[in-house]
Amino acid sequence: MRVLKFGGSSLANANRFLEVAKIITDKAQQGAIAVVVSAPQGITNHLVYLADNIASKTAIDQGLGQFQQASTDIINALSNQLSGFDGDKVKAHVSDLVGQLDRYLEGAHLLAYCPEHINARIISLGERVSVSLLEGVLTAQQYQVSTIAPEKFLFTNNASLNAVADLAKSKAQYAEHYSELSGIGLMPGFIGTSADGQLTTLGRNGSDYSAAVLAVCAKADACEIWTDVSGVYNADPRAIPSATVLDYLSYQEAMELSYFGAKVLHPKTIGPLAQHHIKCYIKNTAKPDAKGTLIGNERSKGDSVKAISNLDDLTMINVSGPGMKGMVGMASRVFAAMSQANISTVMISQSSSEYCISFCVHSADAKRAKKSLQQAFELELFNGLLEPIQLQQKLSIISLIGDGMQQQQGVAAKLFSSLAQARVNVIAIAQDSSERSISVVIEERKATDAIKVCHQNFFSHHQSIDVFLVGCGVVGSELIDQIARQQGALAEQNIDLSVYGIANSKGMALQSGGIDLNNWQAFIEAPSQRVALTVEEIKNFVRENHLINPVLVDCTSNEALAMSYVEYLEQGFHVVTPNKKANTDSWQYYQALRTAAQHTKRRFLYETTVGAGLPVIDTLQSLFRAGDKLHQFQGVLSGSLSYIFGKLDEGMSISQATAIAKENGFTEPDPRDDLSGMDVARKLLILAREAGMALELSDIEIEPVLPSDFNAQGSVTEFMNNLVQIDEYYANKVSQAKSEGKVLRYIGNIIDGKCKVSIEAVDGTHPLSAIKDGENALAIHSRYYQPIPFVLRGYGAGAAVTAAGVFGDLLRTLAWEQVS
CATH class of the missing domain: 3.30.2130.10 (VC0802-like)
Known part of the structure; x- marks a missing residue:
């Protein structure tokens, strides 16, 4: 014999009853079966509500009507769909149950109190409805049905609402009453009886337990629990969509899982089955051919954690x-x-x-x-x-x-x-x-x-990166394109990289499940998608969507946003940025950033603040961690100024070189931001601080590219038109340098703890003399690298290399050490 149990979700409506009947009749062709049923979905909750609101006559009257109507709806639907279904007979039986419910509720209402044994009678009526409905369906299909009354054999202790079965006594009574069961046995779940004859219930969702007890009493070969999922998952699939069905569990594993919250199994179910070595199958009513999960006596093999x-x-x-x-x-x-x-x-x-x-x-x-x-x-x-x-x-x-x-x-x-x-x-x-x-x-x-x-x-073994990108200008847009192109390749490496938010000047557009990067421009323009760009708004989104590796990517030069990095770190965000403002603010804030990152175990990554895509920061940090010490530093740190000064070597005027650099996107929209020397000064300060120097931006000596007597006021267009005024000035400087066998370069220097950015004339032996066309180069003289310096060289300007550097920092937020 096999015992089949069907839960409330499997009996939610007429179609579900017909599906269940099909499973039952198919199983009946293979051998003797007994069936245990729960109440139709939602009915028991409704009855519990009535028992809990016994003082309200209005709630009782409405509840009685709703209980009868829910049953009648299923009966009427079955009458329409199934030839031979005796709806009147089933309605008469349900009407009797409604009458019983009315008497229980009326008595309890008069007492203004519902005793536990009456409560048990109230909340157990739903299972009796299911038996009546399923018996009607099977009878209409010409199958013989024998009703099994749990009151006759399923003896429990006296706990009316959470009873425990007495297996020995139940086995004896079952043998006395049902030793020669004919046809398909049909039993309401959830119900037992105490030694003094009072009806008891086996706890909420206790029909599984009823089926296990029946399987023991009937000496069944197996107990099948039919529900709305295809087995026991290795995690709750509602919380973890990637959770998978387990093929096999030992009794001990199943008991642990049911006890600690697995919704598929009632905690008491496995004990009786394990004690009598009865196999248990968890099956899906909607997918009867699915393998499901087998629970048995053998110890599980394979993964240590199941x-x-x-x-x-x-x-x-x-x-x-x-x-x-x-x-x-x-x-x-x-x-x-x-x-x-x-x-x-x-x-x-x-x-x-x-x-x-x-x-x-x-x-x-x-x-x-x-x-x-x-x-x-x-x-x-x-x-x-x-x-x-x-x-x-x-x-x-x-x-x-x-x-x-x-x-x-x-x-x-x-x-x-x-x-x-x-x-x-x-x-x-x-x-x-x-x-x-x-x-x-x-x-x-x-x-x-x-x-x-x-x-x-x-x-x-998947790792996730949950991106919130601020700034979708030249670099930000390129970064989005790079992420979109690489998502497939990253997925093959078990990396899930999703962009959940993109911010522009109008606010942050957020999307649960991730933004479609093929249509991001249209998405962020939709007003309904936007929220204010605040730590609180993004934190709430992360919490609501259970994102576990959120990363703020700042592709702006916005100072206010840079000053909020500490808040983002404290709220659990990694911060990745090419924005130099945070690292070049006060020494106190510089230290606060690192303290926050260390305290929260988050990463603050800013490789692209110096050298764009060149691995400058990471290289220096590795050297210094290994005990190296900076003696002297020289570097061409601006891709735009590298390009401009390189063109001066070729005979081009500074106004022409600057115009071409601007047109090619090498400079900022306002080239004065590059020509002031402040950008190089900020980069030099970052490098000095990496070397442990507690300097402020005001400590950097800056020689701007523009002569002191040049009037740089006005609009960008006016400034660019006026730039021809210094062409002769630079032509003379270039000529002077060339006469000495040298070229002009805009160089950042660190020596004896002091920092300076200036125009220098260097000869062909200098490591920075050949740096032009947008390249950056850094010559590091250190304890380990002298007298020949350690030189890093490569393109230091352009959206593609900068975005690639940011992308590289993004990937460094992966918690690889967690996977083994």
């Missing part, structure tokens, strides 16, 4: 104080108080100093638990031997589960590294001696983030 589960809506209770230490029996008194209050303890943790016992209960039981403890320890609390009982609410338990975890090194370390990556604080930890599960208590609001990172690191 699944991740979470149990929400928990409260941690802390019992602590000097009276705990060394006192024999304190723990037993704590949990005796919970037992007397009929409160289930979910997880326990105790400090090694014996000063504190912490345990989790379901939040619905928290107030009762506190009251029970206050009564049990009244004297200790009064005399100050115990501190006031503390409740910490809105918590979740995250559990790693797997037989293969036993004696497997590194699992706990990987778990805690993952939680750190998700910026999740661990409140308590528990692991049993079997090493089959590790559980941690965390804030409920961070549970999805924790599961997402753990699933990535233990199963998918």
